[in-house]
Amino acid sequence: MPPSVMPTSIARTGTRVMTLHANAAKSAVAVPKKTATRRWRLASWAPVIVLVLLCAVIAAINPNFLSFGNFVRIAQAAMIPLVLGLGATFIILMGSIDLSLEGVLTLSAVILSMLVLNGANANDLGLLAIPIVLLVGAGVGFVNGTIHVRLKVPSFMVTLGTWFIGVGVANALIGGTAIRINDKLVRALAIARDPVIGFPWGVWLALLCFLIALVIQNYTRLGRYIYALGGGEDLAALSGIPAARVRIMAFTLAGVFYAVGGILAAAQLGLGNSQIGLGRLFTTITAVVVGGTALSGGQGGVHQTLIGVLIVVVLSNGMVLMGIPPSVQIGVQGLMIIVAVALSMDRKMMRIVK
């Protein structure tokens, strides 16, 4: 028998044995397996169902919700959380966490505002500033990943540190003030609308980022390795996946997405200051978790995060339409995190939770 045939024949025999076995056990084995699959499918659709119900309820209370203007408002509110959520999703898929998001975003926004035509110095790099800012984001992410992997420090501790370092550096750069962005092209990134549908360009940019993230997640080695690490790192490492390199690359990638978020935030507000990142970590983690990506890693993905972002944004949009003050929304998001995590955790798998 030629060696190339062997695996196939073994596989075939294996299948046959399994079929026979299943036939012998009949319904006893087959039925629970089927319901388990169905339940799993239902669970992964739950965020979509929640989103649809949410839209229906809000539209019933206030028909203005369905106006085109409101759609634009929702898209505009969702673009930055989406970009941030894409980065965070890759980290959470590995079972890690990245708290440095606000730090990277603030630093990126401030550096962008200092490099383009602005009210504080003579720089005028225009769109050339964008790759520089992306490099800064990648750099911070790389540092996060390297310290985390090489010094074996838990990711939440490293990124808690770099969160405040990022904000601190941003503060040191601008000295507690704000820098106005006068570059029209950069501002247009987030504000100007496309001539066909009428969405701001920033929304399309965010969707482009989403597509890139989707491709990385589903069609590249890095994306598949990230899933493998989240599913079980010891097994993944044993089967030859370069775990350390994958982790560092994932953190670097996340840093780039946060930098895009920073560029969009600065372009939207027309300035860079040290408070620009405030509260964004919270919204982002809510969105990722509500979308159904499990904190334990290995389950979920950027497509789930898109739904999660929409749930969070639609809910706060609905609350605004109903006249509920924004300060309540933070509390609601906090409760959403607890409920979503409590529902998504596969608690049988883990006895020790820290």
Added chain:
Amino acid sequence: MAALSESIGIDRIRQYLPVATLVVLVIAVGVAQPAFLEPSTLLQLAADTAVLFILATGVTFVIMLGGIDLSLQSMASLSSVVVALTIARLGYGSFVLAVAIGAVAGLLAGLAHVRFRIPSFIATLAMGGVLFSAALVISHEQSITLGEAERAYQVWITGSVAGVPNVVLVGLVVLIVAHLLQSRTPFGRYSAAIGAGEPAAYASGVKVDRQKVIAYVLSASFAALAGVILAGRLSSGSPTLAAELLLPSIAAVVVGGTAITGGVGSIWRTLVGALIISVVRIGMTFLGVNIFAQNIVFGAVLIIAVAITIDRSKIPIVK
């Protein structure tokens, strides 16, 4: 054998590293600025450290178990708002109310953590959001300044006895209570056991979940007490009053030598850590480092301290 004794030697040095760091820092700042070593300045330093120390003490209980509390700054801010809003009506009762709210918040966070098996950093992050939101709503997003009549209730915070600020005395009481809790009660011993090895503690009959909930209740209560004291020292309450204190508090615990993996640590170490953070802050102010940029140093100190103190044998896979 040689390797063994060597590792013990390193551990012993490691144990005294925080105290040595503190002494070196005090001497360094003292040489640069001799006025720093005068008793009145040192007492002022102690008074300024009190709030940080109380926050750090609370979170020490949680870190000993191997958990973390990211809601302490929101809890302290909420408690300052509660005091500012109710002190005119309730008098001293407002302080009790604030700490009681803290205990309840800690209980809820702890229960969410152990019942729903939500990782502690996410449960407390979420609880922090709820508390921050509550503080924003009840304060109408404004800072509340206290008047003369209300400040009379806060003399136990703002006054001084024989030249020693009352805050320092409050800090000492907290130190003694927390130390007794940690070293003389079943809770203290159990939490060290859980931090050192949760499966073993569970197997030997420790009610792990109950100890964890107690730790979160203590952490939030101490944070609320810190908020009460902060409200007294600043004569105001605001939903962002303690916003900048999360990082220094956790840094104080870790710099003092309590391992983030749990099991190793004490309140004394946290005291040393809090003093180190305070001296570093004063040193930076003296050197003219921008107050906002000081976070760069604290962030770096946090990462370095964790990298030094962490027990890597306990975490085969670092996530």
